[in-house]
Amino acid sequence: GDSVTQMEGPVTLSEEAFLTINCTYTATGYPSLFWYVQYPGEGLQLLLKATKADDKGSNKGFEATYRKETTSFHLEKGSVQVSDSAVYFCALSDLSSNTGKLIFGQGTTLQVKP
Amino acid sequence: DTEVTQTPKHLVMGMTNKKSLKCEQHMGHRAMYWYKQKAKKPPELMFVYSYEKLSINESVPSRFSPECPNSSLLNLHLHALQPEDSALYLCASSHALAGDSETQYFGPGTRLLVL
Numbered sequence A: 001g002d003s004v005t006q007m008e009g010p011v012t013l014s015e016e017a018f019l020t021i022n023c024t025y026t027a028t029g030y031p032s033l034f035w036y037v038q039y040p041g042e043g044l045q046l047l048l049k050a051t052k053a054d055d056k057g058s059n060k061g062f063e064a065t066y067r068k069e070t071t072s073f074h075l076e077k078g079s080v081q082v083s084d085s086a087v088y089f090c091a092l093s094d095l096s097s098n099t100g101k102l103i104f105g106q107g108t109t110l111q112v113k114p
Numbered sequence B: 001d002t003e004v005t006q007t008p009k010h011l012v013m014g015m016t017n018k019k020s021l022k023c024e025q026h027m028g029h030r031a032m033y034w035y036k037q038k039a040k041k042p043p044e045l046m047f048v049y050s051y052e053k054l055s056i057n058e059s060v061p062s063r064f065s066p067e068c069p070n071s072s073l074l075n076l077h078l079h080a081l082q083p084e085d086s087a088l089y090l091c092a093s094s095h096a097l098a099g100d101s102e103t104q105y106f107g108p109g110t111r112l113l114v115l
Helices: none
Strands: A003-006 A011-014 A019-021 A023-026 A033-038 A044-050 A056-059 A062-065 A075-077 A086-093 A102-104 A108-113 B004-007 B010-013 B018-025 B031-037 B044-050 B053-057 B064-070 B073-079 B087-094 B110-114
Touching: A003 A086, A003 A102, A011 A019, A019 A108, A023 A033, A023 A086, A033 A062, A044 A062, B004 B087, B010 B018, B018 B031, B018 B087, B031 B073, B044 B064, B044 B073, B053 B064, B073 B087
Parallel strands: A011 A108, B010 B110
Antiparallel strands: A003 A023, A019 A075, A033 A044, A033 A086, A044 A056, A056 A062, A062 A075, A086 A102, A086 A108, B004 B018, B018 B073, B031 B044, B031 B087, B044 B053, B064 B073, B087 B110
8 A cells, every 4th residue: 555654763953954854655646745744732734745746845945846756755954943843744645545545654853953 | 724723722531531522624625534643653544524424434443423513613522532542633624535635734633631
């Protein structure tokens, strides 16, 4: 079945460092891909999405490009802030089932130190 | 506006209690979801409603009973829960089922503790 694999955390960076969180997927079709962020004690917020190959999603300085050839959707930010400390989930929508299912990766915890 | 609201924010209940979680959205979305999230894990899908009808039950124990009284509201009735049911319960909604690449928007969750 479809699956999402994220790099294990925690990822610890200094403020203004460059961020990459790797995400790769396995899917039989052409799913939509998402990054969600969960701040401590809160629900999930949509960070960005891409619905087809070569699409780039971007929001709040974060970017991710839908790469069909490498089945990847890596999250990047040029300069992280302490306020970016959170758990980041990569997810894909299971288009083949038309059930509304999101398949999540395990999550990557980001800690940004001042 | 992409807001999904959930009440209560926190809930403590005993194993013999009956309680309900509520979720509301006013975005005109016709698909609504309940998820359970344990600490340091991704959300796990429990139920999906589409056009106020139960579309998916992911083999959830009967002590969890969902209800969708109208297109804006989603409830989760809880009865005779176990301590292992303690978790963050998240509600989400989307225009339609995500098979059309519709984005799910999540509420802030209800943190449940079962004693």
